[in-house]
Every structure is written in structure tokens, then in C-alpha cells.
Amino acid sequence: MSEFIVQIDGVEVTAPEGTTVLEAAKKAGVTIPTLCHHEILEPYGGCRLCTVEAEVRGRTKLVAACLYPVEKDLIVRTRSEKVDRIRKMILELLLAHAPDARDLQELASEYGADKNRFGKEPSFCIHCGLCVRYCAEIKKKNAISFVAMGPSREISFIPEIAAKECWDCKECFPLCPTEALQAAFVLTKEMAFPSPSLEPAPAE
């Protein structure tokens, strides 16, 4: 497999084909902020906070570092006026849901994001999908899932599976960037008040 020499914020680093920009940046000692990324999970590309400028042969585009594969003659800029503007807006959009999440607050001060930019809709969940993906990819249980679409999307435990699997696992809780509140809350709620339509049919 071939290797590429790529330049990240002026630092040259060698990365084998198939490496993502995020991995190559780590090797170069450059930090790119992420919210939905986790090393043990498949790259997801949902939060878009890792957006960077990628220049190849004079053409620059904005890409998600967690997914973009390194290539020949790649020059990456992880901070630029545009990149910072995008990250600021992403953080402001998320702070409307989880204004007190510590991870978000730290990033907000770095990028000058105003947590009061948008009206509060505290759902706590920022849809990073770490819990959903951990349960599916690592535990292979699919006890928690995304339901609904677009802005109505939310995470939900599947009561039949959760009732069996979650009590002695709960490994997803510490992954939650909004301090496990939502996961715990949703789990408890679903356990205590399962939707009638999802209750198993009584045995004949």
C-alpha cells in the first residue's frame, strides 16, 4: 500500500493510503476538534466540527477530517477564518440544545461561540450518535437507535431490547458528550413507561 506525504498546518507527515486527515493530523501533533468521533467506532461525519480546508493541486474544498482520506499533494489547513466561522456556528446551533455541556462550553470559548445565539430547546442530545453506534458496532445489541427524521430526530431505547440488555451494560453512558443525561433519562423513561404499542403481545 502506498504512502503519501501530506502537509497539515505546515507540518509534513507521512500517512499510508486509507488514513483519514484526522488520523494524519494526530500523527503530526495537530488537534482537530470533534464531537461525534471515537477511535473505536467507524467514522461518522455527523457533527461536521472537524471540517477543515483541504487543498489539492491548487483547488481548495471543505471536508470532514474524520472521513476524508489522505491523497497525493494534500495540504490541510485546520484553522482558517472560514473553518472557524463554520465551527462557531455549529457550536451555537448545538448549544441551543445542551447549553451546559462541558465539552461544548470549552469549544465555545475557543471559537467565540455565543450560547445564547439561538432560542433554547434543551433536549440535551446533540445527535452525535456515539451511544447508538457503540451499541450497534461494539456491543452488537442495537438497544438504542435514532428515530424520526430531520429536526425531529431523537435517540430512543428499544424497550424490548433495552429491558434485557441495558441494566448490566450502560457502557454508552460515559460516551455521551452531554454528560449521559439524555441517555440515562431516555432509558429510565422507556423502562418505566414503555409505549403500549411496543409491549410484547401477551402469551396466548
Add this chain to the structure above:
Amino acid sequence: MPRINSAAELETLREGILAKKVPDKPCISICAGIACLGLGNGKVISAFEDELKKQSLEDKVELRATGCHGFCEKGPLVVIYPEEICYVEVKPEDVPEIVAKTVVDKQVIDRLVYTDPATGSKAALQSEIPFYKNQMRLLIGNSPKINPQSIEDYLAIGGYAALAKALFEMSPEEVLQEIKTANLRGRGGGGFPAGSKWETARNAPGEPKYVIVNAHEGEPGAFMDRALFTGNPHLVLEGLIIGAYTIGSSQGFIYTRHDTPVLRKNLDLALEQAREYGFLGKNIMGSGFDFDIEVHLDVGIFVSGESSALMRSIEGKAPEPRPKYIRTSVSGIWDKPSNLNNVETWANVPQIINNGSAWYSSIGTERSKGTKLISLSGNIVNSGVVEIPMGTSLREIIFDFGGGIPNGKKLKAIHFGGPMGGSIPESLIDTPLDFDALSKLGASLGAGDMLVLDEDTCMVEIARFFLEFLSGESCGKCVPCREGIRQMLGILTRMTAGKGKEGDLELLEEISEVVGEAALCSLGRSVQKPLLSMFKYFRDEFEAHIKEKKCPAQYCKGLS
């Protein structure tokens, strides 16, 4: 079972079908497109069946329920061949008279023919009606002439001849070259050259390769693909089989909506017949080429028409897009090379092979070739499906084919491409129908849905409407699209309720920039497009909502 094993056998079969046809046998072609059925054409069809039986004419007259004739506004439509007399707004009570006078006595019934509302002049023949006159109906023109459920009807009009030509007279390289030289561009919205896409998939390593028909027409106001595919399914299948031969694919998929049962029925029948006749399956037409097609239904969400989401859906997963840093033509379904084109793109392939790229590229503009199906809707006299050469001006489309704006109102804007498209003002009406000319104006052609808006339309409301549509159709995976739509919709809803604030427009622009640049898929990166085009041409209207608390079109309730 007439399985075809060579090009010669196809020709013999075709001659046999034509020989069986009685010359000048009257044929009643009734539009069974979605609009005409909605207007009650089902009853008209039964009335004709009953009447022909009553008059013992079943053997002497052919009755044909066909795909969409295009002139939806005036449905139910009935055309009597061989004269091609076109009757509009037909009711079941008109049927006995049509059979007695027109079918038997060859007389035209005056009250049923089209009357031009502007001039009062009548047009008895389909080709004389202004809506049809000057259209170039290369793709959809055959729909009134065939029964979509009969492969023999398709063969009678020369069907599968292009496939025979490709398989027996051309190498895959030659077919590819022909499509590239024709400069066929994707009709689904992107306008990407189909030949280049085919070439990428053909050259990409990995087996098997897949070819896909995107029949997931989901934009509000887009109904041309459904009309074409339902009315002439074999045309699209033939294009797909030729594409598969060129690319080296043995498996095709048709991805379509779960809520179009007539299309599904015609499609299933067409596939069954194509297999029976040897156009699909092992050793197609005795050429040694193997290929078959599977139909896959969507799960009822707009984003599943996005190519990577569509491919995930075919894999059996939730239709969430993935980033296309590696193109789907290289790594698509199950990470194999997968070539996706829309219904209309595939439908263009047979005629390019039959008539050659030089013929095809003589139609249209320098960089947009061929004809384009347009679904006309909104504030327009003649809503329906038109097919015209690329390069036709928007003025001709709206006023010549579309018959202008109803109720004496003025044209305000034309919106292309639905929730991912853009609006242009009346002042740009002389723009030609051309992929590049329209994108330059900020209103990409999209799939060809043209929404005509009159002076009573509030552009703020239109922008809000599209975002509301999208809020139920985005998958919600990435932050810019999910949260951007939520906030933009919130701001616009406030504005239409008279609660806009200073700074709203700037905030909308700021969100738009981030959504357009950082969202994950092409749907996400386009959700701000209608809004931005309206800012460009109708900014004062947005400002009036905020500063003067006024809706200039007097649409928004609660504003003066």
C-alpha cells in the same frame, strides 16, 4: 413463448406484430396518467368498454389505456387514432357520442375539442393544440401510442432495436463513446455527463458492478419521471440494459417510491415480459450477455433519492447519506462500483444508439443537448408535462406551451428544482432552458420541475414552505442540515407572522453559508439555495416583512 435469440429474430417478431395490425383500425387512446385518473378517467375507460360491447365493436376498435399524454390541465384526455383527434375534459356521458360520431362516422364533435381561451379558436387534432404544437416529444410522445402493459406495443414502435444494435453491432467501448459524444447530461438535477460517470464505473475495480435507475421522484411539483416511466417502462429498461452492457454490470436495480402503485404494476409486468422475451436474464437475445433487474421500494423519505442514501437503502440500511469523497461510481452499493442515473437519463439512451450522437447533439444548446421533460405547475393555465428541446426560452415554455398566467395575473417568478432549487424573477424570462445558464442565475434546473408563481405569491412564504417540507425529509444525521433547517424555518415562520427582527436576514445568510459548505450530502448542501436565490432577486420583500411588517403580496395573515 417467443424468446428472442438474435437480432434477426427480433426483426421477424416485429414484422409479425406489425403484420397482425389492421391498417387504419380505429384506436381509442385514453390517458390513464395519474392526473387524468384523478379526474375520473377510470370511469371514462369503463364507459368506452361498455359502449364498444354494446355496439359490438370490440373487434373493430382498439381501446387503449395509456400513460400520461402530458396535457394534465385538460384531462381526462381521449385521442382517437388514426386521425389523432384529441378530446379534452371528457366525461363518461360523452362516450356513446364519441363512439357513434367520431369512431364510426369519422366526425369531429365540436364541443369536446380544445378551445384556445385567448383566441377562441378550436383545435381538433392533437398536433394543432398550442400546448402540443412545437413540443419535441421524443421521449414521451410514444406514450399515447402504446399500452404500457404490452411489450408487443413497444416492439411495434421499434422497441429493443437499440439494444440489438448495441449488443450485436457495437462494442461496449463504442457505446460508451457514443454516449460521451452525444454529451448526454444527467437529468436528475446535477447535469453531470452520463458518459463520464459510466466510464468511471466501467473502469473502477471490483465485481459485480451495479447499475441503478433513480425513480425516486420526490420534489413537490415534479411528476415527469413518473409519467414517462409509468407510460413507457420498456424505454427505461432498454436504456438500462444498454448501460449495463457498456459498464459491464450483471445486476441492475430500480429504486422507486412505495406510493406509486400503477408504476409498480406496469414495471413488474414489463420486467416479466422482458425476461420472457429474452431481453433480461441469461444470454440476452443470444448475445451471451447476462443481466437482470430488481425493483426496490423506498421508505418514504425525500433524502433517500440522494444517491449514497439510495444505495444504503438498497443494502437494507437506513437511507442516510455518506460523504462521497469516493464517488459511488467507484464505491457504491456494498462498496462496489455503482452507476446511478435518473429515469429520464436512461430513457434517452436508446434513441442515441438508434440515431447516433451527431443527431442527438444537433438538438439543444452548446452544452445542454437533447430534449427535456418539464413538469409545469403552479399559477399556469396549462399545467402538465411538456417535452421541449434544451435552449427553449422560459418565455416560450410559460406563454406558448403553458398558455400564460391564469386570471389575468402577472408573472412574478419561476421556481426550478423544488426545495433544493431556486427562483428567478420575471425579468429573466428570456433565459434559455440550459443547465449552465440557469445555475449561473442561482436556480439550477433540478429534475425539470418548474413552479410558476404569480404576483400574489409571497416569496418569504415560498422559502418557508420549502424549509418546512425539508424539515420532514432531511435524515437529520448532520448538524448543519438538521439544525440549520430548524433555525431557518423558525426565523422565516416568525417573519411570516409579522415577528421578524432586524438582523434576521444576516443571520439567515450566516446559517446558509455554513449549511451550504459543511453539510454532509448534496441535499444538505442545497437546502439554503431557494432562500439565497430569493435574497438575490426579492430581498426587498423580505425587508418589508421585517421593517414595515408588511407582506407586499398580501399573503401573510396578520401583516398589512
